[in-house]
Amino acid sequence: MSARPTRPPATLPLTPAQLRIAQKVAEGESTHAIASELSITVGTINVQLKHCGQKLGVRGRAAVVHACFVTGQIQRPETATSPEAFSETEIETWRMVATGATSQEFADRARISRDSALARVRALRERVKAENDPHLVTLGWSCEVLDESLTEMASGTVLRVPTPR
Template structure:
């Protein structure tokens, strides 16, 4: 961690970056202070070992717009149709967006865009349907911080098949279409927030 000059104020991790280019989202606009559901506050979620920090920049506004569509639960085909793009263009833009954000997966890109406030953070709502247990919390955080399925399974002490089954069950219970949508719902239900940074710059 870098030392700040004496007397300088601590940086606000939730403050928007000057070039962030916010996008609106029907999941709700961000609030200065998110109120996390009590069930998610019972213990600090154990995190996977942080990957080496990656040189990262902000995804472009076009890439953020696509990420926002995926966060709403749209498929690649639906997002492409909504934006007047080909599916190939969407795939290329997401690949470039991941690279710029220093992550490997679309779900980690969605989380990074919420952390940096390039996407408006979902407003926390009611508790998640059926609650969320410790293993599911670990899985959600591991997805948000760019873990692969193999890494997450090892971190949670599960076989890969058992871990994938847990993700499918969580998606079904929450009505998530895919992992990027699951991350957005994790924010909306107060399970995820900006406290641990992004997959490229994890805060422990």
């Protein structure tokens, strides 16, 4: 349980343009590739992702992707079988990235150095062949390491999971 008070659940829906951008970020596309594909500027991508984070109550692109999956705003990836199990350290690393924890917050929580925290993230990205941290989150969902049970974000926001109709 976090020591800081939690914020109310995020409820603001993203615009269709923001959802297109978030989906492409989740797929591991670079900012430049997304801008080129959608015929918009890199600056527009960055501003839209910042607005996504504000609407969802999270910080960082990886947390935006995770929040979009939890809230059902972008399509969740298909489940893929992993060739081998993941260690508790790898799962903890995945969860820290998904919740938007900074490298220092991750290091403090795991009681390791900031450099060790960064090395853990790099090693996990390499192991699962993730393009970047948002793509790492998508692969975490695909491998069923991450799911809608992870709702408390590093920002203090608690995400609201949509109820089935």
